[in-house]
Amino acid sequence: MSETKFTIEHQSIGEIxxxxxxxxxxxxTAPQLESALGNLVEEGKHKIIVNFSELDYISSAxxxxxxxxxxxxxxxxxxxxLAEMKPKVFTVFDLLGFPMLFExxxxxxxAIAKFAN
Amino acid sequence: MEPEIQNAQIRNNYLLFYVVAIISLCLKIVLDSIFVLADRSPASFGLISSTILAISFVTGLFIARFVQISTLILQHRAGNSGKLILDGAGRIILITLIVLLAGSLLLVIFTDNNTSYGMFESIILNIVGATFLYVAIESIFFIYFALQIRRHEKTKKFSRILAFGTLVIYVLVLLGKYAQDTNNPLAGISAFILCILLLLTIGRTKWIALLTKQEKKKLVWLSALGFFVFTFFSVQCFTESATAYSRPIEFFLSGSATIVGVSMMFCAIYTARLFFPALVALPTASAVDRRNSEVSSLTHLNKIIAETIDFDMLIENLTQRALEVSRATGAWCELYPSSGERTIASYKFINQDQIDWLYSYSAFDQLIGQTTVTTLIESFDEDKNLAPIASFPKPIARSLIIVPLYEGLSKIGALIVLNTQSFGFENDDLNVLSSFGDNISVALKNARLIRESISHERIQQEIQVARQIQDKLLPQKIPTISGYDIAPYSLPATEVGGDYYDLITLRDGKVAIFMGDVSGKGVPAAFYMAELKGVVLALAQEVRGARDFLCKINATLFGNIEKQTYITLSCVVIEPNSPKISLARAGHMPFLVKQHGGVSVVTPRGLGVGLAKPEIFDALLEEYFLDLEVGDACFLFTDGLSERQNLQDKDFGYEPILDVLRSPSAESAKTIIKEVMKSVEYHAGTCAQHDDMTCLAFIYRGNGAINQIKSLPPNDRTSVDESENV
Known part of the structure; x- marks a missing residue:
């Protein structure tokens, strides 16, 4: 699994x-995402959507x-x-209680609509 | 010890012959001075005894030299024969020259042309004659040595024929002399045959090519000098005049002049034979020397490359060797680390300031930066951008070679070799330096592979340590709880995970069963697991139930572990002999419960430990209370089990486990575990296990039921013990 590619695509929707x-x-592959998020936070971009539509697997790390x-x-x-999770990925988040911590x-x-509110 | 004794014996042997020769010589001189005045007719006692003594001198010397030379040849080990021959030639030519000059001087001063001899004159003639004979023997053995030491079988055979052939000529001449036969063709013919043989034998002069330029020069001078000296000597021996060399030799031992003449002729031929190849080899000598030094430098570098994993030492050596093999006047090696500035790793005959000064020219900077293959800049003057660098009377460089160094496909450095002259380098410099670059690339790759294998080794050791820690943290023995049958199972993967299970007795006698998983893997996960175990043990005496236990664990750990780390934890609290159990779940896998004849997935709400501060965590954490009947069961597990995939990437899931719980055969905890494992192995097939698989099953046996170990059939007991030790 570790050999399988993990990629991050950056998009800008206004200030989001x-x-x-x-x-x-x-x-x-987690360190890649961590540094991508870290860069955004450092740049002062604090409205972030992570789109999961093409994520196949997520581990505890x-x-x-x-x-x-x-x-x-x-x-x-x-x-x-966090947006567009596949059911299998959502189950992992759900068991851990993430829906109670994240939108x-x-x-x-x-997500954009939620930011607008 | 033995070879030393042997050597000593041989030395004693030839010393004995030297002694015989010297005694004979002394006796002869004394005898001659007594008898010379009285009588010198051919058949007289004086002349016969004098001749015998002379022959004894010659034979003694001959044998002594033969034994000595043979010993030398035996001891000699192949390799430096060229140098030995050169030294030998130098010695014999020097000796001959000295003897020639001294002999001539003595003859001119102390002898006259009369056929009668005075006592003093006889002594002089004897000494000079003996010395000449000594030189002849010495020179014959020089050629013998030179030919033997080449160790070529044919040459060795010929040289033996030559040495003893000379002896034969000598005997023939002597015989002729004493038979009063003035015209003796046999000796002349044999001498001629031997000369031909000699010319054939000394054809092998390959060793001359291997001499250094200095040695070749020496050989040219020596052989030219030798040729003249030996020719002169030889001619003198065949001439019959009062001052000619034949006179003292003939006086010493009648008939010997020929043999001395022949020996000298051989030497003349041999030195002439050496002169021409040496002369021919001279112009190419420096090129050959360079080639030799290139080969030895490359060999040396390759040796270093094979042995060195110290990169700095490699670079230092590279710079040094680059200077040795090329016509460079200075060199440096620079590296381009992936992060940061160009660094000068080593430099020779140039300093940091001079390098910085060169780089202050942007054209130079660009040139080095853009070079991708080994490049020769023949003259800075040809490039108008570089010309200013060379425009000084004493410039640092007027020409240079750039050798880029690669690790894989990335350029990681460059070797820069300078010459203060325009057109200071030639194409062979470019070739050899380019091959240096290639070798270094190989060395860098080797060094990287070694580094990697060392770090791989270390990781393996870390994993080993982490696994040992983990093993110690899991329960070594399952306590017996009256009314319950409990069985755990843990199957570690190759990579260390953070799976955790435990059974902790609380203050009020209840038992908390934990099943958990630390996020991430490897050493950090094992470390946090150890921390968790500590916290669990510390809190055991003050908690009141499953929910309370998890809340207190979160309160203790939240903020004290890394933000991205969390622990999922399930907790079941059971009471001995009681059917009432309580369940709480902190983000972990659900409980699979068999109750009242049915099975269900029980998922109380709850966040992972360490994800939220106590206010949120506690508010969200639910606790379920269940009432079990005899035979009801509960199954706890980690995601390593439910997410175990098969080759089709399909997860194992919960359903097969529920099936096991449903089946009537699930009558003991051990059987449940066994059946689940059988099922998961069947599901996974040949697909490798990536994560630890841990699970635990317990069954309520009813009030007062005997503990699980005693309740099991005997054939299952050993397997339970095994699982306890996992």
């Missing part, structure tokens, strides 16, 4: 940044990445919203 993640997110910056972005009025939404539009 969207990271479209693809492939397998595990202990080996992958889940931990979202915890690293969530406090920082929320302190400045931003948020990390997990249908798609980017829903």
């Amino acid at each position: 940044k969207c990271l479209k993640i693809q492939g397998y997110l595990d202990a080996h 992958g889940l931990g990445v979202f915890m690293v910056y969530i406090e920082d972005v929320r302190e400045t009025g931003g948020d990390i919203k 997990i939404v249908e798609n980017n539009q829903a």
